[in-house]
Amino acid sequence: xxxxxxxxxxxxxxxxxxxxxxxxxxxxxxxxxxxxxxxxxxxxxxxxxxxxxxxxxxxxxxxxxxxxxxxxxxxxxxxxxxxxxxxxxxxxxxxxxxxxxxxxxxxxxxxxxxxxxxxxxxxxx
Amino acid sequence: xxxxxxxxxxxxxxxxxxxxxxxxxxxxxxxxxxxxxxxxxxxxxxxxxxxxxxxxxxxxxxxxxxxxxxxxxxxxxxxxxxxxxxxxxxxxxxxxxxxxxxxxxx
Numbered sequence: 001x002x003x004x005x006x007x008x009x010x011x012x013x014x015x016x017x018x019x020x021x022x023x024x025x026x027x028x029x030x031x032x033x034x035x036x037x038x039x040x041x042x043x044x045x046x047x048x049x050x051x052x053x054x055x056x057x058x059x060x061x062x063x064x065x066x067x068x069x070x071x072x073x074x075x076x077x078x079x080x081x082x083x084x085x086x087x088x089x090x091x092x093x094x095x096x097x098x099x100x101x102x103x104x105x106x107x108x109x110x111x112x113x114x115x116x117x118x119x120x121x122x123x124x125x
Numbered sequence: 126x127x128x129x130x131x132x133x134x135x136x137x138x139x140x141x142x143x144x145x146x147x148x149x150x151x152x153x154x155x156x157x158x159x160x161x162x163x164x165x166x167x168x169x170x171x172x173x174x175x176x177x178x179x180x181x182x183x184x185x186x187x188x189x190x191x192x193x194x195x196x197x198x199x200x201x202x203x204x205x206x207x208x209x210x211x212x213x214x215x216x217x218x219x220x221x222x223x224x225x226x227x228x229x230x231x
Contacts, residue, residue: 035221037221044212044226045214046223047219050219095168095169100174107217107218107219108216108217108218108219111159111216112214113171115168115169116168
């Protein structure tokens, strides 16, 4: 059974930094693209970032480009999201999402398949 | 960016009813359209991908249709456990975008 366990969320001050982690199990982690999708409290879904199975193809939403960095350690079955220069607009539940396969083209990493339970990031003074 | 417009924003229906949710893309996404179900406090769950392919384990009362810019999710024979918010999502090109959601109340 696929499991995705996020951690690293919490309360951070505006301008601060945070690193989220997501450990995957129940599948061959390196064979799948991974993504982060966020959801502000009571709001809809917003795609944040994706990367391919090798980790050498990354994609970002304009709202986080230059501030967030997605990465993975396939030896540890772990996906990361480094978040810098956080603002109140970054307050959300951050979901780790397993992709359909390991490939990303320049335009897409295919479907967002299975989702973790999320970790809450609150940016507030 | 590709805008995804969902309607209605909410619908109230009875057990056994048929419910239809529509999603319109601001440009052609061919069949790169997925539907998700999200229950309160839970993560979204993939129901349908490629516009009309049912994900494994999803009840057959859920059907998807459409292509290019206009898509539909239909629930035939609404069940109490179908109470949730449903989102459409385009995976045609970055940035991925989602519809604003349709809340289905029983």
